[in-house]
Structure formats: structure tokens, C-alpha cells
Amino acid sequence: xxxxxxxxxxxxxxxxxxxxxxxxxxxxxxxxxxxxxxxxxxxxxxxxxxxxxxxxxxxxxxxxxxxxxxxxxxxxxxxxxxxxxxxxxxxxxxxxxxxxxxxxxxxxxxxxxxxxxxxxxxxxxxxxxxxxxxxxxxxxxxxxxxxxxxxxxxxxxxxxxxxxxxxxxxxxxxxxxxxxxxxxxxxxxxxxxxxxxxxxxxxxxxxxxxxxxxxxxxxxxxxxxxxxxxxxxxxxxxxxxxxxxxxxxxxxxxxxxxxxxxxxxxxxxxxxxxxxxxxxxxxx
Amino acid sequence: xxxxxxxxxxxxxxxxxxxxxxxxxxxxxxxxxxxxxxxxxxxxxxxxxxxxxxxxxxxxxxxxxxxxxxxxxxxxxxxxxxxxxxxxxxxxxxxxxxxxxxxxxxxxxxxxxxxxxxxxxxxxxxxxxxxxxxxxxxxxxxxxxxxxxxxxxxxxxxxxxxxxxxxxxxxxxxxxxxxxxxxxxxxxxxxxxxxxxxxxxxxxxxxxxxxxxxxxxxxxxxxxxxxxxxxxxxxxxxxxxxxxxxxxxxxxxxxxxxxxxxxxxxxxxxxxxxxxxxxxxxxxxxxxxxxxxxxxxxx
Numbered sequence: 001x002x003x004x005x006x007x008x009x010x011x012x013x014x015x016x017x018x019x020x021x022x023x024x025x026x027x028x029x030x031x032x033x034x035x036x037x038x039x040x041x042x043x044x045x046x047x048x049x050x051x052x053x054x055x056x057x058x059x060x061x062x063x064x065x066x067x068x069x070x071x072x073x074x075x076x077x078x079x080x081x082x083x084x085x086x087x088x089x090x091x092x093x094x095x096x097x098x099x100x101x102x103x104x105x106x107x108x109x110x111x112x113x114x115x116x117x118x119x120x121x122x123x124x125x126x127x128x129x130x131x132x133x134x135x136x137x138x139x140x141x142x143x144x145x146x147x148x149x150x151x152x153x154x155x156x157x158x159x160x161x162x163x164x165x166x167x168x169x170x171x172x173x174x175x176x177x178x179x180x181x182x183x184x185x186x187x188x189x190x191x192x193x194x195x196x197x198x199x200x201x202x203x204x205x206x207x208x209x210x211x212x213x214x215x216x217x218x219x220x221x222x223x224x225x226x227x228x229x230x231x232x233x234x235x236x237x238x239x240x241x242x243x244x245x246x247x248x249x250x251x252x253x254x255x256x257x258x259x260x261x262x263x264x265x266x267x268x269x270x271x272x273x274x275x276x277x278x279x280x281x282x283x284x
Numbered sequence: 285x286x287x288x289x290x291x292x293x294x295x296x297x298x299x300x301x302x303x304x305x306x307x308x309x310x311x312x313x314x315x316x317x318x319x320x321x322x323x324x325x326x327x328x329x330x331x332x333x334x335x336x337x338x339x340x341x342x343x344x345x346x347x348x349x350x351x352x353x354x355x356x357x358x359x360x361x362x363x364x365x366x367x368x369x370x371x372x373x374x375x376x377x378x379x380x381x382x383x384x385x386x387x388x389x390x391x392x393x394x395x396x397x398x399x400x401x402x403x404x405x406x407x408x409x410x411x412x413x414x415x416x417x418x419x420x421x422x423x424x425x426x427x428x429x430x431x432x433x434x435x436x437x438x439x440x441x442x443x444x445x446x447x448x449x450x451x452x453x454x455x456x457x458x459x460x461x462x463x464x465x466x467x468x469x470x471x472x473x474x475x476x477x478x479x480x481x482x483x484x485x486x487x488x489x490x491x492x493x494x495x496x497x498x499x500x501x502x503x504x505x506x507x508x509x510x511x512x513x514x515x516x517x518x519x520x521x522x523x524x525x526x527x528x529x530x531x532x533x534x535x536x537x538x539x540x541x542x543x544x545x546x547x548x549x550x551x552x553x554x555x556x557x558x559x560x561x562x563x564x565x566x567x568x569x570x571x572x573x574x575x576x577x578x579x580x581x582x583x
Contacts, residue, residue: 019392022385026399029459033402035427036414051423051430101309108302116306123317125572129520129541130565133548133557134323135316157312181294187301216407218523223549234409238527241413248417255414259406266405277464278471280509 031057040066040252047249066253073243074254078229079236086151086221086232087214093156094210095203101157102165103191107177117166124159132223139224150224151232161206164279168202169195205276208269215262233258321565328559334552347559357560359535360543367454367539368518375458376510379465384499386466387473397470401463408460412527415456419443419528443529446536453524453537461517465510472506473499512575519568540564 034057039047041062050056070076104110105117128135135154136145144150172195180190196203218234225231231239240254266273328348331341351357382400386393403411419442420426429439442452480498489497500507522545525537531546538546544564548557 018390022392022396025382025385026396029463030399030402032414032418032427032459033406035418048425051425051427052434056427056430097308097312100305104302104305108298108305110299110302113302116310119310119313123313125516125569126317126321127516127520127565127568129522129544130561130568131317131320131324133544133554133561134320134327136549137323137554138316138320153312154316157309157316159313162309187294187298188304191305216409218407218409234407237413238409241416241527251413251417255406255410258410262405262407274467277467280468 036252036255039249040256042066042249044247044249047252066247066249067257069247069250070240070254070257073250074236074240075229075231076236076257079231079233082225082230083215083233086148087211089148090152090156090214091207091210093152094158094161095206097156098158098161098206099165099196099199099203100191102162102167103169103195105162106166106169107172107174108187120159120162124163128155128220132220136223145224146227146230151221155220158210160280161210164206164276165202168199172198201272201275204269204272205279208265208273209276211265212262212273324558324561324565326558327555328562330555330558332555332558334554340555343555347556350556351559351563356535356538357543360538360540360560361563363450363536363538364519364521364540367450367521368515370451371454371457371518372511372514374454375461375514376465376507378458379462379510380469380503380507382462382466383469383473384495387470397466400466403460404463406460408523409527411456411460412524415452416443416528419452419456444533446532446534449529449533449536453521453528457518457521457524461514465514468510469503469506472503476502508575508578512572515571515575516568519564519571540567 038057038059041059041064043061043063043065046060101116101120105113105120139145139150139154142149144153176194177190180194181187185193216234217232218238221232221235222238225235237254237258241251329342329344331339331343331346333339386397386400406414417425418427419429421429421439421441421444423429423433423439426439426442428442433439440448443449476498480502481494484494484498520541521539522541525531525539525542526545529537531538531542540560541564544557544560547553547560
């Protein structure tokens, strides 16, 4: 009887410690972000006022004045227009081009198939940073610098996306494709009318992974989009950080603004995002 | 007979479709990845200054011999390797620990997973700007130093001291990145059959023994994959030092990619920068091939 209650006690204690540990680590992980959000809502004079107390994490008079300042000083409408156009274009092409390639590599027989598959796998580790110099020269010779084309075209084809699509399409039963062919569907028609509609999962997964990647893009836009009204969101945030007058509360507001679309995306597509990250580990 | 003709017609049709399907991706990959890669290596043999495109001269391996005696190159290489050697184990162990904390179902598990993953919801630019403020040397404006002072410690000049700047970037990068690897580990942990743990605990194995003899071997493939992607990512370090320290103080956070950028884009030494890029490329490829070899050898 006594032993039982002490067992219960130690189970309760270990449960308590388990939650306690999780909460402490959780706080360490989110506190910088909470501070960022809190500071973005405070007037400039207040953001460093209560550094010694927990109150630094909670605005006492929350206001959106900093967001208004960012809106005025950062040319926010233009920046969002640039970024959304960039992402819409590159994702539309990314999903189309890479899924077609992945499908051909999964389901068609043709000469050179293995060579292309090997190329795709080999290029997966090639870092953009190793090729950015000639790529930039290529852009300037094509007169693409400071245009959307330079931002979009070089990075439409993506080995990782091709690989994910191929992996998914390999699992589609051949019977289904043969049945479509017997019904008189052309190979291309089979893909667009039969395969694509039943493959929403893989499209959603590649979409969210690449949305995140391109929303966060810094180095390449930084090199080819030098015009002030050409900036994407990350460039705008980076240059706002160094622009006088430096108002830290406004800077924090700019950071929050740039994070909002990601958070919205995460809320709606969490399942696919997490699956995408996870599946890369299993299959890679 | 008619049927056979039909069949070969279909086969031919399929082949044409196949080439049409792979062509856009392959053309883009060759035009914007393979060709620039070849040109990187090619131009590393030339004296080529952006400002003087009429005066391009083949100089063989001279860029490389110059590189060998370039102190800044060795500093950049050393910093990059240091960052990679520290951040990879720190981030991977942290990610595995987090994954183990939230691998079982319990009340609130989704909240904790989201908390650990949350730094991933902001970009590296945002994180770098935010932490530049958090790391501020003055305890009245820097959150971290204010915490240190409250705990009775001395404030640290995180980003302005050459001995702490890179470590500060390492700490921040591990904090930002661990959530991503945690998700990969979580998927890996789900692949280990529960029965193994049940059998082990019936046999009286301690939690640590279960971890040592079931979890770790079960995660072998995942661990190798996570190490590889973290390593490649670490080698590319640029955004954090560019925003937080501009490579300083005293070049303590200059990295290989940073040096490619400085030489190629700021100073216009295009050929020379290409030779740095080639070395960078060789190191990254060697690392991933090495990793792959270890992976296949042990399976």
C-alpha cells in the first residue's frame, strides 16, 4: 500500500519534472520572438525601459504606431508586390517544370533517363554560392539584372523538387496509367488529367517548402536586385536595419511584418510543411 | 498487326512526351547550374577584373598559388571550418534532445513542438537583425546582457569581441535551426517499432540502455542525413556575419562565402574570387561524398 503511493508519487514527480523541463526549454526558444513582438508594439522610449523585469516581454500601452512608421518609411506596398510576384512566378513554374520532369523520370522509358536522374541527384549538393559569380555575369550579359527574370528563371529547376515529385509518382500504380491509355488518353493528357488531380499532397508539400525557401531568400536577390524599388522583403528588412533614423521599435515592427506571411502559411499548411521536412529525411 | 502498330505508336508518343517533359528542367539546370559551375572553374585560371573586361589573361594556377599565401583566405577557411565543426554537433545533439522530449504523445505535446520549431518561422535575416539587438553589449539595451547582469555576471561584448563573435553566431544559428532537424528526427523516431522498447523494458533495460541500444541504432540513417544537411548549410555561412558583424571584429567572422563576395562583388577580382569559389565547391562536394561513403559503407 505504502509502496504503491510512493510509486505514484515518483511517477507524479517525474511527470512534473518532464513538464517543467519542457516549459523552461520552450520559454528559452520563444522568448526572443516574444520580445520582438512586444517591442514592436511599444513606443521607442519604452522598449529598453524595463530590461530588468519580466515586463520587458509585455507592452503596457500596445499601439500599432511602429507599423505605421514602417509602412511609411519602407515602401511596404512595393516591397510586398515585388515579393509576392516573385514567389507566385517562381512557384508556378517550379511546380510545373519539376513535376513534369519528376513524372517522366518515374513513369516513362527513354534513352538518357538514368543519366538525367544521376545529374539531378549529383546537382542536389551544388551550392548556389559556388556558382554565383558566373551566374551573375550571365545575368548581366542577358541584361536581366534588376529584373524579375534574373530572380526567377535561374532557380526554377530544382533538383530537390524533382526528386520529391519522382519519389511520389513512382508510387502511383501503373494500372491506373495503363487504364487511362486504353481509354484513349495521351501520355501528357494522362499526367495532367489523371495524375495531377490525385497528387495534391506532393504539390502542397513542394509548394510550402519552396514558399518558405523563397520568402527567406537573401543572397541571390541581394546580388541581382540592387534597385531600391526592386527589393524583396528580406532585402527591405536588411536595409531598414541600417537606415537612419534607427528606431528599434520600428525595426522590430518590420521584423514582425516580414514574419506574418510565414506564420499564416504555417497555420494553414502545417501538416504538409512538417511532412515535407520529415520525408526529406526518410527518403534522402 | 494493327494492335502492334498501335502499340509502337504509343511507345513513340510516350518517348516524345518524356523528352518534352524533362526538357525544360534539364535545359534550366544545365544553363543556370552546370554552365556557371564550369565557368567558375574555368575563370579561376584567369586574371579577370570586372572593371577591365578587355584585359583578361590566362595565368594557369597563379590564382591558387596566390590563394595559398593569402592570409585572409586562410582566416576565412579557418572561421568556416570552426563554425561548421562546432555548430553541427551542437545543433544536431540539441535537435535530437528536443525530438526525444516531444516524441511521445502527452497533453500539450503539439504546443511544445511548435515552440521548439518557432524560430524556423522567421527568416535568417530577421533572426540576425533581432539578435544583433539582443546581443547588444550594453545591459540596458541588450536583453541577454541584462539577464547576465541580473544573474550576477559581467556583461559580454558578444559581437564586438573577436573571441566571442563567432560563438555568439553559433549559438544563435543552433537556436534557429534545431527545430528543423528536430522534425526530421521525430519522423525517424516514429520509424522505430514500439515493440522493441516494450521488449527491452520487460527485460529490465534502463531508459539509457534503451536509448543506447534501440534509439541510436534505429536512427542511424536519419542521423547521417541530418549531419550532412547541417554541414552543407554551415559551410555556406554568410547572412549572419554580413548583417551582424560585417565579418568583423578583426575578421573573426569572415567566412569563405563572405570572402567570395568581397573579392568578386566588392573588389571586382572576378578570376581570383572564382578560385575561392572552386575551393569552396570542392570542400562541399568532398564532404557530401565522404558522408555518403560512410553511410553506404556501414549499411
